[in-house]
Amino acid sequence: MQVTVKILRYxxxxxxxxxxxxxxVEADPTDRVLDLLEKIKGYQDGxxxxxxxxxxxxxxxxxxxxxxxxxxxxxxxxxxxxxxxxTVEPLLGLRVIKDLVVDMEIFFEHYRAVKPYFVNDEPPxxxxxxxxxxxxxxxxxxxxxxxxxxxxxxxxxxxxxxNYLGPAxxxxxxxxxxxxxxxxxxxxxxxxxDHFGVYHCHTIYNCTDACPRxxxxxxxxxxxxxxxxxxxxx
Amino acid sequence: MKTHRYEVVVVGAGGAGLMAALQASRRAATAVLSKxxxxxxxxxxxxxxxxxxxxxxxxxxxxxxxxxxxxxxxYLGDQDAIEFMCHEAVETVYExxxxxxxxxxxxxxxxxQRRFGGHTNNITGKxxxxxxxxxxxxxxxxxxxxxxxxxxxxxxxxxxFQVLDLIVVNGAAAGVVAIELATGELHVFHAKAVxxxxxxxxxxxxxxxxxxxxxxxxxxxALRRGIPAEDLEFFQFHPTGIYKLGxxxxxxxxxxxxxxxxxxxxxxxERYAPHVKDLASRDVVSRAMYIEMREGRGIGGQRxxxxxxxxxxxxxxxxxxxxxxxDGSPYQVxxxxxxxxxxxxxxxxxxxxGVDPVTEPMPVQPTxxxxxxxxxxxxxxxxxxxxxxxxxxGLYAAGETACVSVHGANRLGTNSLVDIIVFGRHAGINAxxxxxxxxFQPLPxxxxxxxxQQLDRLLNSKGKERxxxxxNEMKHTMFDLVGVFRTEESMQQALEKIRELKERYAYIxxxxxxxxxxxxxxxxxxxxxxxxxxxxxxxxxxxxxESRGAHSREDYPERDDEHWLKHTLAWLDEDGVRLGYxxxxxxxxEPKERVY
Ligand SMILES: Cc1cc2nc3c(=O)[nH]c(=O)nc-3n(C[C@H](O)[C@H](O)[C@H](O)COP(=O)(O)OP(=O)(O)OC[C@H]3O[C@@H](n4cnc5c(N)ncnc54)[C@H](O)[C@@H]3O)c2cc1C
Ligand code: FES
Numbered sequence: 019m020q021v022t023v024k025i026l027r028y029x030x031x032x033x034x035x036x037x038x039x040x041x042x043v044e045a046d047p048t049d050r051v052l053d054l055l056e057k058i059k060g061y062q063d064g065x066x067x068x069x070x071x072x073x074x075x076x077x078x079x080x081x082x083x084x085x086x087x088x089x090x091x092x093x094x095x096x097x098x099x100x101x102x103x104x105t106v107e108p109l110l111g112l113r114v115i116k117d118l119v120v121d122m123e124i125f126f127e128h129y130r131a132v133k134p135y136f137v138n139d140e141p142p143x144x145x146x147x148x149x150x151x152x153x154x155x156x157x158x159x160x161x162x163x164x165x166x167x168x169x170x171x172x173x174x175x176x177x178x179x180x181n182y183l184g185p186a187x188x189x190x191x192x193x194x195x196x197x198x199x200x201x202x203x204x205x206x207x208x209x210x211x212d213h214f215g216v217y218h219c220h221t222i223y224n225c226t227d228a229c230p231r232x233x234x235x236x237x238x239x240x241x242x243x244x245x246x247x248x249x250x251x252x
Numbered sequence: 253m254k255t256h257r258y259e260v261v262v263v264g265a266g267g268a269g270l271m272a273a274l275q276a277s278r279r280a281a282t283a284v285l286s287k288x289x290x291x292x293x294x295x296x297x298x299x300x301x302x303x304x305x306x307x308x309x310x311x312x313x314x315x316x317x318x319x320x321x322x323x324x325x326x327y328l329g330d331q332d333a334i335e336f337m338c339h340e341a342v343e344t345v346y347e348x349x350x351x352x353x354x355x356x357x358x359x360x361x362x363x364x365q366r367r368f369g370g371h372t373n374n375i376t377g378k379x380x381x382x383x384x385x386x387x388x389x390x391x392x393x394x395x396x397x398x399x400x401x402x403x404x405x406x407x408x409x410x411x412x413f414q415v416l417d418l419i420v421v422n423g424a425a426a427g428v429v430a431i432e433l434a435t436g437e438l439h440v441f442h443a444k445a446v447x448x449x450x451x452x453x454x455x456x457x458x459x460x461x462x463x464x465x466x467x468x469x470x471x472x473x474a475l476r477r478g479i480p481a482e483d484l485e486f487f488q489f490h491p492t493g494i495y496k497l498g499x500x501x502x503x504x505x506x507x508x509x510x511x512x513x514x515x516x517x518x519x520x521x522e523r524y525a526p527h528v529k530d531l532a533s534r535d536v537v538s539r540a541m542y543i544e545m546r547e548g549r550g551i552g553g554q555r556x557x558x559x560x561x562x563x564x565x566x567x568x569x570x571x572x573x574x575x576x577x578x579d580g581s582p583y584q585v586x587x588x589x590x591x592x593x594x595x596x597x598x599x600x601x602x603x604x605x606g607v608d609p610v611t612e613p614m615p616v617q618p619t620x621x622x623x624x625x626x627x628x629x630x631x632x633x634x635x636x637x638x639x640x641x642x643x644x645x646g647l648y649a650a651g652e653t654a655c656v657s658v659h660g661a662n663r664l665g666t667n668s669l670v671d672i673i674v675f676g677r678h679a680g681i682n683a684x685x686x687x688x689x690x691x692f693q694p695l696p697x698x699x700x701x702x703x704x705q706q707l708d709r710l711l712n713s714k715g716k717e718r719x720x721x722x723x724n725e726m727k728h729t730m731f732d733l734v735g736v737f738r739t740e741e742s743m744q745q746a747l748e749k750i751r752e753l754k755e756r757y758a759y760i761x762x763x764x765x766x767x768x769x770x771x772x773x774x775x776x777x778x779x780x781x782x783x784x785x786x787x788x789x790x791x792x793x794x795x796x797x798e799s800r801g802a803h804s805r806e807d808y809p810e811r812d813d814e815h816w817l818k819h820t821l822a823w824l825d826e827d828g829v830r831l832g833y834x835x836x837x838x839x840x841x842e843p844k845e846r847v848y
Contacts, residue, residue: 029766029768030768031766031767031768032766048604056720059720059771059772060718060719060720060721061718061720063763064762064763064764064772065763065764065766065772067769067770067771068771069292070464071288071292071294071463071464071465072292072294072296072297072463072464073463073464073499074297074497074499074600074604075599075600075603076296076297076389076392076596077288077291077292077293077294077296077297077463078291078292079288079289079292093603095603095604115434115768115769116768116769117769119769121434122289126289130403133404134400134403135352135400135401135403135404136351136352136397136400136401137404138352142346142350144346145306145346145362146346146349146350146355146362146363147349147350148360148361148362149357149361150357150359150361151356151357151358151359151361153357153361154354154355154356154357157354158354158387161354161386161389161393161396162389162392164291164296164392165291193354194352197352197354199352200352232599
C-alpha cells in the first residue's frame with residue numbers, strides 16, 4: 019500500500035523555522051513507522067534526522083508524535099493507525115535540535131533530581147537482601163520505564179512550566195520509594211512535595227495514555243501524592 | 253577541535269562500559285563516551301537472565317557452570333578465563349542485588365532462577381535453574397541499575413559522542429577521537445588508558461535480534477590500528493527470533509517449559525538432543541531447525557517453526573519429561589504464570605505479530621544474535637595483539653566487543669550478562685590501576701587527522717551508490733551464505749560479493765553535508781565497519797576447515813581438534829585479511845565429544 023508520511027522538518031543550519039515535508043512510501047500494513055522513516059532516509063532524503071537503536075520498543079530512543087500522539091516509532095505499526103496519512107513530529111516541550119531529534123537534557127536533569135538510585139547504607143548481607151515476591155510486586159510497574167520521554171512531553175503542566183519534574187521523574191522516584199530495601203523514601207518525598215513536584219499533576223492522564231510500556235503513570239503519581247499526604251507508604 | 257584529558261576513557265555505556273566506569277571512576281579521573289545515551293544501550297534488550305550458580309532452588313556449583321560453559325564453547329573457550337568468570341559470577345550477582353537490582357524472587361525472598369539452554373546438573377545431566385532473572389527484562393534492569401549507580405557517583409559522561417579512532421603512540425593507547433553528534437565537532441580525548449566496551453556487530457545479517465547500533469565500531473577501529481580480531485567466524489544464531497523481524501524471543505520461554513514444534517506437530521528436538529531436548533545449546537537447536545525446514549517440515553512448508561508456550565502444551569510435555577518442582581510435585585503452569593514470567597515476550601508478540609502466546613504458538617526462525625569473537629584480550633582484559641599474547645599497554649576491552657575468550661565457538665544463554673559484569677568490572681579496576689602508575693603519552697599534533705580523513709572521504713565521495721542498498725546486499729549475502737550452515741562454495745561467493753560491495757562503497761553518495769546530527773554520515777561510516785568485519789568474518793570462516801560450535805560447515809561436518817583447536821587472529825592489512833592462530837587454554841577439561 020501507498021502511504022503519505024508528512025514530517026515536521028527543521029535543519030538549524032538551513033531553516034529559519036519548522037516546516038512540513040511529505041513523502042510517498044510503499045508500505046506493508048505491518049511495517050513499523052520506524053521502517054518508513056528508514057526507507058525515507060535511505061531512498062528519498064538522507065538529511066532526515068531521528069534517533070533509533072533497538073527497533074523493538076525497549077531502548078527508548080524513538081519517541082515522537084505520530085498522528086498527534088506520543089508513541090515509539092518502532093512500536094507503532096502502520097495498520098495500528100487506521101489511515102494511510104501519517105504525520106510525524108518531534109516531541110513537544112523540548113528544544114528541537116534537528117528534525118525529530120530533541121534536546122533531552124532537561125528531561126534527564128529532572129530524572130537526576132529525584133535521586134533515581136538505590137540507597138541503603140546498612141552493611142549488606144553476604145548474599146542477597148531478602149525481599150518477598152509481594153514486596154517486589156509493589157513497585158514492579160514503575161521498573162518498566164525506559165526513559166523515552168513520551169509521558170513528560172505529553173503533559174500540559176510540563177508544557178506550561180518546564181521546571182515541573184514531570185511524570186517520568188516521579189515514576190523513577192516511585193520505583194525506589196516503594197522498594198522495601200531502599201532507605202531514602204523520605205528524601206525523595208520531600209523533593210516531590212516541593213513546588214516543582216507532584217502538585218503540578220492535575221490528573222489529566224495524558225501520561226498514562228502516552229506510555230508505550232503500559233505503566234499506570236497517573237496511578238503511580240497518585241500513590242506518591244498519598245504517601246506525601248499521609249506520611250506512610252502503605 | 254577540543255582536547256580533553258582523562259586518566260581513563262571508557263568507550264561504550266552498556267553493561268560492560270558502565271561497570272568499568274563505576275570501578276575506574278573510584279580510582280582515577282574517568283570519562284565515559286557513548287554514541288547512544290547510556291540507557292539506550294543494547295544491554296537493555298537482554299531478556300532471560302544472568303547465569304550464576306547461587307543454588308537458590310536446587311543444588312548447583314560454579315564448577316558445574318564452568319564445565320557447562322567449556323562444553324558449550326565446543327572446547328574453544330579458554331578454561332582459565334571461564335573458571336574465573338563462573339566463580340566471580342556468584343559474588344557479582346550479589347553485588348548487583350546490593351546495588352538495588354530488582355530481581356524476581358523465590359517464595360522465601362531470594363533471587364529467582366530459571367533454566368536455560370546448556371546449563372545442567374553435572375551429575376544427573378538434567379537442566380538446572382541457574383539463570384537469575386528479573387521477569388524477562390533482566391538486561392533492562394541491569395542497565396538501569398548500573399546507570400543509576402553512575403548518577404549516584406557522579407560519573408562523567410559524554411553522551412552521543414561517537415568514537416571514530418584510537419590514538420596509538422609508541423605502541424601504547426593514548427586516547428580516542430570522537431565526533432559530537434549534536435555539533436559535528438571532533439574531540440580528542442587524551443588518556444592513559446582506554447577501555448573499549450562497544451558491543452557487537454549483528455547488523456551484518458538480514459535477520460537479527462541486534463540493535464541498529466550494533467555495527468562493530470570498536471573492533472573496526474582497532475583493526476585499522478593494526479590490532480587483530482579474534483574468532484570472528486563464530487557468530488551465534490539464536491533459535492527463536494520472531495519470523496521475518498528477528499526480534500528475540502528469550503530462551504527463558506523454553507526454560508519455563510515451552511517447546512519447538514514442526515509442521516507435523518512434532519516436538520522435533522527430541523530427535524536431536526534426547527537428554528535436554530529444547531534446552532540444548534543454541535548452535536545445536538538452530539541447526540536442528542534449519543534441517544527441519546530444509547526437509548519440508550517448516551510450518552506450511554515455510555521458513556519458520558512454532559515455539560509453543562501455551563499452558564496445555566507446557567504441561568503435556570512437562571508430564572512426559574517427568575519435570576517436577578523443587579518440592580517434588582509435578583511441574584504445572586497456568587496462563588497467569590506465563591504472563592507473570594514473560595510479560596515482555598507476550599507484549600512483543602501481540603504488538604508485532606498479533607499473536608497471543610498464551611493461546612497461540614509463536615512463529616519463529618533463527619536470528620543473528622551474538623558475537624563470540626572480538627578484540628582479543630587476556631584474562632585481565634588487556635588487549636593482546638599477536639600470537640604470543642603481547643599486551644598493548646593502556647588498551648582494554650570488555651563485553652561483547654571483546655574476545656577473552658569465555659564463549660569459544662558458542663555462547664551459552666545468560667553468559668553474556670555475566671561476561672559484561674565480571675570483565676567490565678575488572679577492566680575498570682585494571683585500567684585505573686594501570687593509569688595511576690603510567691604517564692600520558694605525548695599527543696601527536698595530527699591526532700584527529702585519520703578520523704577526519706575517513707569522514708571527508710565519505711562526504712566528498714562522488715558516486716551514485718546508495719548506502720542502504722549496499723547494506724541490504726551485505727545483509728542478504730551474509731545471512732544466506734555465511735549463516736547457520738556454510739560451505740567453501742557459499743563463502744567464496746560471499747567473499748566476492750563483499751569485495752564488490754567494498755568497491756562500490758567508495759562511490760556512495762550522501763545528501764547531508766551538514767554538521768548537526770548528521771546521522772547519514774555516521775550510518776555510512778558504520779557501514780564501512782560492517783563491510784570490513786564481513787570480510788574478516790568470511791575469510792576467517794573459509795580458512796577454518798572444520799565444524800565447531802556456531803561455525804558449521806557442510807563440507808567439513810566434524811570438529812577437528814588435531815588441526816583446529818586454536819583461536820583465529822585476523823589482521824586487516826592494505827591488501828586484505830592476514831590470518832594467524834594461537835592456542836586454546838586448556839586446564840581441567842580435555843576436549844571430548846559434545847552430546848546434549
Ligand atoms: C534481544 C537480546 C536479548 C539478550 N538476552 C540475553 C540474556 O538473557 N542473557 C545474556 O547473558 N545475554 C543476553 N543477550 C546478550 C547481551 O545482552 C549482550 O551481549 C550484552 O548486553 C552486551 O553488552 P555490552 O556492554 O558489551 O554492549 P552494549 O550494552 O551494547 O553497549 C555498547 C555501548 O557501546 C556504545 N558504542 C558503540 N559504538 C560506539 C562508538 N563508536 N563510540 C562510542 N560509543 C559506542 C553504545 O552507545 C553502547 O553504550 C541478549 C542480546 C539481545 C540482542
Ligand atoms: S528504537 Fe528503541 S525504542 Fe524505538
